[in-house]
Amino acid sequence: MSTDTGTGSGGAAPTRPRVVRVGREALLCEVDSAAGVAALHAELVRRRDAGELGGVREIVPAARTVLLDGVREPAALGARIGTWRLAALAPAEGPLVRVAVRYDGPDLAEVAALWDVPPARVPEIVGGTEFRVAFCGFAPGFGYLTGLPERFRPPRRASPRTSVPAGSLALAGEYAGVYPRSSPGGWQLIGSTDAVLWDPAREPAALFAPGVRVRFVEAAA
Structure with missing residues (x-):
């Protein structure tokens, strides 16, 4: 390397x-x-x-x-x-975590419009991307995930929300992330998950750690 x-x-x-x-x-x-x-x-x-x-x-x-x-x-x-x-990092060899997601976020249609695709294609694009946890921060259990192609990198919202629900799948620039708890936030919300991102009683407590690979799988209807 x-x-x-x-x-x-x-x-x-x-x-x-x-x-x-x-x-x-x-x-x-x-x-x-x-x-x-x-x-x-x-x-x-x-x-x-x-x-x-x-x-x-x-x-x-x-x-x-x-x-x-x-x-x-x-x-x-x-x-x-x-x-x-x-040199550029070789294909990731870290552990793979699969996260079931419902594509029900309030910004789904806006993100689809930015990508010039119908909303129904967003799960295909996101689900076809293998993300990697680049680093953690903001809140316990929050991982900054890289991997989105450049053309699919939406800007942050002009006006942040005062409260984003826990489990929200969000995008902003080159990063994707899942809010581990309810908090303010300015990222584009495209979906939600029931996955527990941070559990102090679990080992490790964080579901996402640097180097972990992440695949978002569309939850069954």
Whole structure:
């Protein structure tokens, strides 16, 4: 996936992370895209599992960064990471989660119009996409899912809703997500699910974690 001095292979041209120190034992690695975050996160996890990252305790991806905490020698590791050339991430090998969805969201018709398709085609488009959890945030259990082709990326709503029901399947720009609890939100709501996104009594508590693949399956009528 990457080498310390090579050029990578396949897809877009490889990129090098930009690394900055954060406190005594942390590094913040910056890249230019969600795809770059996915590639860097996968490479860091692989190297940690192989014992190459020393005592790194946590690897936390975000929209354009990956944070490493518990770094024993941050200067040395940061210099190494800065030499990596990250090629496009290979087809995901993470666990696959299937989520049953009812396409009953209040913004379904608006999204279909933006896509220039009838509303009945939205389940086909969404269901035909394999999403990947890029990172988590906003609320416990909320995963930011990437994978939608560029032409199917609707903007956020001009006016956010004060309350979005728990279980709402939503889209905004390059991301899809499911609201784990009722909260304000400005994403386009296209469906709903009964899946439990966050359960502290479950192991793991979050249904979606970085690297997990997600397929949305249309629920039976």
